[in-house]
Amino acid sequence: MSTPYDQGKAALDELIDWAAENVAEVQRNEATTRLQLIDQLLTKVLAWPRAQIEAETAYEGKYVDYAIGRPFTRLIVEAKREGSYFSIPAGLTSSIQRLSNLTDGKAGEPLKAAAEQVAGYCASRGVSLAVVCNGLQIVAFLGVRTDGVPPLKGNALVFPSLSAMRENFRLFWDNLSKPGIEARNLHVTLKEGGKKSAPAPLSASIPHYPGIKRRNDIQVGLQILAELFLEDLTRAAELEEEFLRATYATSGALSQYAMLSKQILENRYSLLHESDSNFETEPAAARGGQISPNLAGDILASGLSKRPIILLGDVGVGKTMFIRHLVNVDAKEVFQQSVVFYVDFGQKSALMSDLREFVIEDVIRQFREKYNIDINDRKFVEAVHHGALNRFDKGIYGELREIDEVAYRRERLSHLARLTSDSASHLLASMEHLRGSMQKQIVIFLDNIDQHASELQEQVFLIAQSLASEWPATVFVSLRPDTFYRSRSEGTLSAYQPRVFTIAPPRVDVVLKKRTSFALDVLKDPSILPSFNSQVTLESDSLTACLEVLLNNFENNENLVRLIDNLSAGNTRLALSFVSSFIGSGHVDTRKIVDIYSQSGHYTIPLHEFLRATIYGDYEHYEPESSPIANVFDISEPDGREHFLLLLLLAYVETSGDRAGTEGFVSSDDVYTYGQQSGFSADQIAWAVERAVRKGILERSPRARNVSGVEHIRVTSAGVYTARVLAGMFAYLDAVVVDTPIVDDAYRRLISDAHSIMDRLRRAGHFRTYLDNQWRTVESSVSNPSLNWREQSTRLGNEIARISDRLQ
Numbered sequence: 001m002s003t004p005y006d007q008g009k010a011a012l013d014e015l016i017d018w019a020a021e022n023v024a025e026v027q028r029n030e031a032t033t034r035l036q037l038i039d040q041l042l043t044k045v046l047a048w049p050r051a052q053i054e055a056e057t058a059y060e061g062k063y064v065d066y067a068i069g070r071p072f073t074r075l076i077v078e079a080k081r082e083g084s085y086f087s088i089p090a091g092l093t094s095s096i097q098r099l100s101n102l103t104d105g106k107a108g109e110p111l112k113a114a115a116e117q118v119a120g121y122c123a124s125r126g127v128s129l130a131v132v133c134n135g136l137q138i139v140a141f142l143g144v145r146t147d148g149v150p151p152l153k154g155n156a157l158v159f160p161s162l163s164a165m166r167e168n169f170r171l172f173w174d175n176l177s178k179p180g181i182e183a184r185n186l187h188v189t190l191k192e193g194g195k196k197s198a199p200a201p202l203s204a205s206i207p208h209y210p211g212i213k214r215r216n217d218i219q220v221g222l223q224i225l226a227e228l229f230l231e232d233l234t235r236a237a238e239l240e241e242e243f244l245r246a247t248y249a250t251s252g253a254l255s256q257y258a259m260l261s262k263q264i265l266e267n268r269y270s271l272l273h274e275s276d277s278n279f280e281t282e283p284a285a286a287r288g289g290q291i292s293p294n295l296a297g298d299i300l301a302s303g304l305s306k307r308p309i310i311l312l313g314d315v316g317v318g319k320t321m322f323i324r325h326l327v328n329v330d331a332k333e334v335f336q337q338s339v340v341f342y343v344d345f346g347q348k349s350a351l352m353s354d355l356r357e358f359v360i361e362d363v364i365r366q367f368r369e370k371y372n373i374d375i376n377d378r379k380f381v382e383a384v385h386h387g388a389l390n391r392f393d394k395g396i397y398g399e400l401r402e403i404d405e406v407a408y409r410r411e412r413l414s415h416l417a418r419l420t421s422d423s424a425s426h427l428l429a430s431m432e433h434l435r436g437s438m439q440k441q442i443v444i445f446l447d448n449i450d451q452h453a454s455e456l457q458e459q460v461f462l463i464a465q466s467l468a469s470e471w472p473a474t475v476f477v478s479l480r481p482d483t484f485y486r487s488r489s490e491g492t493l494s495a496y497q498p499r500v501f502t503i504a505p506p507r508v509d510v511v512l513k514k515r516t517s518f519a520l521d522v523l524k525d526p527s528i529l530p531s532f533n534s535q536v537t538l539e540s541d542s543l544t545a546c547l548e549v550l551l552n553n554f555e556n557n558e559n560l561v562r563l564i565d566n567l568s569a570g571n572t573r574l575a576l577s578f579v580s581s582f583i584g585s586g587h588v589d590t591r592k593i594v595d596i597y598s599q600s601g602h603y604t605i606p607l608h609e610f611l612r613a614t615i616y617g618d619y620e621h622y623e624p625e626s627s628p629i630a631n632v633f634d635i636s637e638p639d640g641r642e643h644f645l646l647l648l649l650l651a652y653v654e655t656s657g658d659r660a661g662t663e664g665f666v667s668s669d670d671v672y673t674y675g676q677q678s679g680f681s682a683d684q685i686a687w688a689v690e691r692a693v694r695k696g697i698l699e700r701s702p703r704a705r706n707v708s709g710v711e712h713i714r715v716t717s718a719g720v721y722t723a724r725v726l727a728g729m730f731a732y733l734d735a736v737v738v739d740t741p742i743v744d745d746a747y748r749r750l751i752s753d754a755h756s757i758m759d760r761l762r763r764a765g766h767f768r769t770y771l772d773n774q775w776r777t778v779e780s781s782v783s784n785p786s787l788n789w790r791e792q793s794t795r796l797g798n799e800i801a802r803i804s805d806r807l808q
């Protein structure tokens, strides 16, 4: 099979022949050159898809001949007429030349003019790679450099003829083809001196960074208890129904605190089914909490459906909780009449085994443990294979019964052994038997697959499909939107038309109040849950006080609820973990809280106190990978303006996504264009976007990327909150300062490790002034920045001054 590399080489051979045959023609003008030679070179030889080449794009009134690459422009090509030759000084044979050697003197003038022109375009659009091409010759160089070398004084990769490209095809391909450019080979070839990286942040010089935050005994005890009562309580089987009734918040009720437009909140999954009529999606529950009539109907039609029913939802949104509530409360009567298997792929053993085997073994185990049916029990086996045994009796061995009873029984036994040897088909027969003789519906839930890698999720999805079509059971499978769409677009799913019900998150404030009240009830009345109370230690009084404080704050402290609601961005598990980590945090003076509360009956949790517990977790210093909160000021290059790149992008995506009909999504093309027009390089933008997606402050549409080939992104509530609230808070600056490279030597010296509150306030003051200085350079290069840093900075300044005054 020929590779794109082979195809490129063959296309170049053809082009060489064609150029030789047509050499006598009138000299081609620029348009013809482009059409006949440059287009061929780019698309056929160098494998750039047409969809990634834009010709004649305008920016600030200037036109570039070709802007190449999606979602962002990776190189700009300036096309010259074929007759406009570049001359290579005599004796220079290497493909890599100093560009200034080629542009010297009169002979170098045409190339010099073209190189200056394209370098100008590159600078104004933030594209680093520049190419000048006249159809037969190519010169490539770095149009924007970050190593201080002026672009026209740097190196260039030169191919003075088509045959030179052919002779050095490997070099030509590696540096200029689509895969070569994407791998950044040209940067390396031209020895940019490696991209300069940003100076090390303060954390690099802090001994034992990030340091484990010490907890006192109370905090240690409280943390264990908080996890037990707020998170583990979920799994206490004795309390299942009581727990669900007391703590379930209806799925799909819109948040009252999210700093996102209603449009985005209401359309959490809606870009999902645009222009795909092969399947229907609908919310599993209406906003009032009632189960969708279609979902209820599907449960009743159990076993008739040959396709799995998909419960689609983001991580931690409450898919498992929805299933449990459905089975034990919402449709309790239906499920009581049914045989229900719940296969949990969250267990470790799921990872170790063959997945199909795991499902079969687990269902057999549940038959035994939940329904008291051992499908290998002799009597049961005989009942299941009753028909087969009748046929056996009528067959040739049936006669043995009269001749030799023992031999008959032995044959019959081997027959049964054969029928049960394949556990999958024996299980299938057992299910058929149950459905027929006991009139039971069979329902199987395959859950928590989304905690595994995506390949595994797809495998489980395929298993669900085959179970639904082979077994007399209704199969539910919970999936994340991205796996679902990947499977559809890659064909695993395309033959099926699954039923899809989406699970929207509940209101976080309601979940928190209900969960805290329930934990308090269990704590106060040991008889509710004996197994739990045996684990309660001396700290249970402190825990009671903490939970009462929290409950009170969830009811009255809007700022706190807004923080949790927005930062958890629909991940209910994350919201609960914020609360339990606050209770046992080494960064919170729990003793003080409990004392104030017992004296006054009231304690308002300040935002900064809760934020500290969340942002630092178990560490003493901010650690960007493990913290659930992103450092928006981090940079990838020694470019101080980059401190504001992510904030600018967040504000841009938020405003552009607010237009009606897009559900908040903006195409990456637009994002890159905006960033590049603001003077940032594509690499800087890619780095910022990647980091933001990883930290959940921007999210990609799982669907748009696969269907139209263009990635779409939108801001999350965590993104809006981080940009608008956190970035202007002292506690946030105080945390992320250790992780932010400082490009100004003077400020780098001022910003050091600090412990006392006065030192930290001083440090935050320096950091703020430093950021203000960098912001001035942004303001001077971005005509209409999407961000108002001055306002945030003033807020910060006021807060720092207020705290200092209070302390003095």
Ligand SMILES: Nc1ncnc2c1ncn2[C@@H]1O[C@H](COP(=O)(O)OP(=O)(O)OP(=O)(O)O)[C@@H](O)[C@H]1O
Binding pocket: 231, 234, 247, 248, 249, 250, 251, 313, 314, 315, 316, 317, 318, 319, 320, 321, 322, 448, 449, 450, 451, 506, 511, 572, 573, 576
């Ligand atoms: N509607 C709800 N009411 C009350 N608590 C909820 C609700 N939904 C989720 N929770 C709580 O949030 C946490 C996460 O929920 P759950 O495990 O159901 O999410 P999930 O979507 O199944 O997660 P994953 O994507 O990891 O499988 C649990 O502690 C659960 O009790």
